[in-house]
Amino acid sequence: MxxxxxxxxxxxxxxSIKAINHTINLTLSKYNLGPISEENCKIFVGDGYKKLVERSLIHCKDYDLKHYKDALLTYTEYFKIYCMYKxxxxxxxxxxxxxxxxxxxxxxxxxxxxxxxxxxxxxxxxxxxxxxxxxxxxxxxxxxxxxxxxxxxxxxxxxxxxxxxxxxxxxxxxxxxxxxxxxxxxxxxxxxxxxxxxxxxxxxxxxxxxxxxxxxxxxxxxxxxx
CATH class of the missing domain: 3.40.50.1000 (HAD superfamily/HAD-like)
Known part of the structure; x- marks a missing residue:
């Protein structure tokens, strides 16, 4: 047993996909990127928020990840507010x-x-x-x-x-x-x-x-x- x-x-x-998707899109919007769909977000999640941010930036054609370090901080701050969103x-x-x-x-x-x-x-x-x-x-x-x-x-x-x-x-x-x-x-x-x-x-x-x-x-x- x-x-x-x-x-x-x-x-x-x-x-929790709406909370995650909402937060990553707020993050991306700071750099005039995105939005990404919930369906794409479902594929990007699973390996922690750092991978989510990385995959989302690459999806939005920030191939060099020039916004990556700042986006991690931005995502973290937004997620404190929106982690329970819907x-x-x-x-x-x-x-x-x-x-x-x-x-x-x-x-x-x-x-x-x-x-x-x-x-x-x-x-x-x-x-x-x-x-x-x-x-x-x-x-x-x-x-x-x-x-x-x-x-x-x-x-x-x-x-x-x-x-x-x-x-x-x-x-x-x-x-x-x-x-x-x-x-x-x-x-x-x-x-x-x-x-x-x-x-x-x-x-x-x-x-x-x-x-x-x-x-x-x-x-x-x-x-x-x-």
Whole structure:
């Protein structure tokens, strides 16, 4: 039976693309660039805000990244203001989280969003002290897809990776979960396609949070039948 679920945040627990897209477009407008569409933004996210800014500038033909250093500062300042802009939990997520808590399964977050903004998103949408552990991007932890952050969570909670589910919506997440030797679930309601997720061969790909409940229930039945 699984003892812990490690969730990505953006595109997995919360639909935050409008906040990210709004912030990057405000940033680009400072340099008379952009805007970029939400669909392009979904492709540019996943590897942290620095990569988002870099990819967005290149998309807007700043190939030499002459605005990059200033744009990082600008994005950070705007994101402090707009990180909750139209952010909402995906349908079925709160039911899934309540099921996990009611069955004594730890719930955690591992995000490439800056740590303070990660905590803000989680606490505004789900409440404070609801999750057992929250980790955003910090200087002392390697960013996903490096599995270090996921492994740190297992150590903090004294849980083996084989007893964890890693759940995310991008190629970055598939690499992270698989690299941490965790059963990995790709979710199709986020920012990337089913085809992209399946190309990394996660253990599961699901279309709705209730399917994760079914996976956990099935694992319990299988253990009981051993």
């Amino acid at each position: 699984y003892k812990c679920c490690i969730f990505d945040l953006d595109g997995t627990l919360v639909d 952010v909402k939990a995906y349908d079925g997520i709160k039911d899934l989280l309540n099921y996990l808590k009611n069955n004594n399964i730890k719930i955690t977050v591992l995000s490439n969003k800056p740590h303070k903004r990660t905590i803000e998103n989680v606490e505004v949408i789900f409440g404070s002290e609801y999750f057992d552990y929250i980790s955003g991007e910090r200087n002392n932890i390697k960013r996903k897809p490096n599995p270090e952050g996921a492994i740190i969570i297992t150590r903090k909670l004294n849980i083996s990776p084989k007893d964890c589910l890693y759940i995310g919506d991008t190629d970055t997440d598939m690499k992270t979960g698989i690299g941490a030797n965790m059963d990995t679930i790709g979710v199709t309601w986020g920012f990337r396609s089913r085809e992209e997720l399946e190309s990394y061969n996660p253990k599961y790909v699901v279309d709705h949070p209730k399917e994760i409940i079914d996976i956990i229930k099935k694992s319990c039945v299988e253990i009981n039948n051993l």
